[in-house]
Amino acid sequence: MSKPKIVTIIQARTTSTRLPGKVLLPIVGKPMLYRMYERVKNSSLVEQVVIATSTSEDDDPITELCSMAGMECFRGSLTDLLDRHYQAGKLNNADAIAKIPSDCPLIDYKIIDKIFSFYLENHEKYDYVSNLHPATYPDGNDVEIISMNALEKGWKEAKRSLEREHTTPYFWENKNIFRNANIAWESGLDYSSSHRWTIDYPEDFFFIKKVYDQLYPSNPKFGLEDILELLKRKPELMQINSKYAGKYWYENHLDELNNIEEYKQNINLSDKNEQ
16 A cells, blocks of 8 residues: 655735734744744654745745745635645645645644544545544644545535635535544643634734743744643733634634534534634
């Protein structure tokens, strides 16, 4: 059985509505996107990494950064992220793509390894593997792997705007079409709504920058357990962006999703989180 080629795609743009240019904000002396790339490359199973941005001139700074830092770059649709991922995978002769968003600069490479390992051992059994449905890790450790066969099917068949814009809803909504698997945090804990390690708002950036400032200089490969230990010692750090804990992109799309009640249950979306 041959090992499938997984191309890891970090999607990035500068036109974030809540925090424009966030991927280029400096963290320990380098743009956040570079720190994100650096963390993904720490994985022992990740091989080819592609920064997938848009053809908009607003994203020219991303391609310039990629050129200077030696990061491979692909440019595609600004709004159709499903097409962007499919075209990047196809261009690079992928058997599967791993989708890791650029707003996860605290992602733990050991979590990436865990999802990759499961997929590599079971790629003939599953079309879509993630750690998000339901999520259990702290928010900001997102890893999704989709076979190119499944990605092509979704690329041809997905019609709704949120399916195109957010890449993967068509796969995790249609369990009758795709063979899906979810990887839960082995601790048995669920910090997905209580620990916000992703970046959408200025407060998120301030939190992430504080974590880097505290941990990176002595341990550039710091991981999930290191961050949790830091938060035990300095619980005030969690207060920086605590008002956004439990907020997710899909809150603006619930009326477009199928099986809303089942979906809410699967992603642990409580009434409190909807407020």
